[in-house]
Amino acid sequence: MEIRWLLAALHLLALGVGLGAVWARTRSLRGHLDATALRRVFYADNWWGIAAVVWVATGFARAFGGFEKGGAYYLHSRLFWIKMGLLAIILVLEVIPMITLIRWRIQLRRGRQPDTTVATRLVKVGILQTSLVVLMVLVATAMARGFDVPNVRAALSSVAS
Secondary structure (H helix, E strand, O other), X not given: OHHHHHHHHHHHHHHHHHHHHHHHHHHHOOOOOOHHHHHHHHHHHHHHXXXXXXXXXXXXXXXXXXXXXXXXXXXXXXXXXXXXXXXXXXXXXXXHHHHHHHHHHHHHHOOOOOOOOOXXXXXXXXXXXXXXXXXXXXXXXXHHOOOOHXXXXXXXXXXXX
C-alpha cells in the first residue's frame, strides 16, 4: 500500500516540477540570451529532464508494475492511448530543444557564444509542450474517474435528459 502511495506522490510531484520547469525554460528563452539567461534556461532544462524521467518511470510502474488497476485496464482504455499519444508528441517535440541546448552548452564550454536565433522556435515548442502536458492532466483525470469515450457520451446524455 505504501509503495502505491509513494509512486502516485512521485508521479504527481514530477508532473508539477516538470510543468513548472518546461514553462520556466520557455520563459527564460524569451528576450536577450546572455550568459545569465542561458544559465536559467539550462537550470530549468535540467529540472524538466529529471522530472520527465521520474514522471514517465513512475507512470509506467503504476500502470504495468502491478500497483494500480493493471496493464489490461490501461491497454483497453481509449483515454490511456490518447495520453500515450500526447506523451509521444511531447517527447518527439523535445528532440529539438534537447539537441539545440546540448549544442549551446558545448559552445559555452568552449568559450563561444551560441547562436540563439532559434530561441523563438524553442519558445513555440515549449508553449506547445506545456499545453500538451495540461491536456494530458485533463485526460488522466477523466481516465482515473472511469470515463472513456463511450462512458462520456452516456454520462452527457443522462445529464441532458
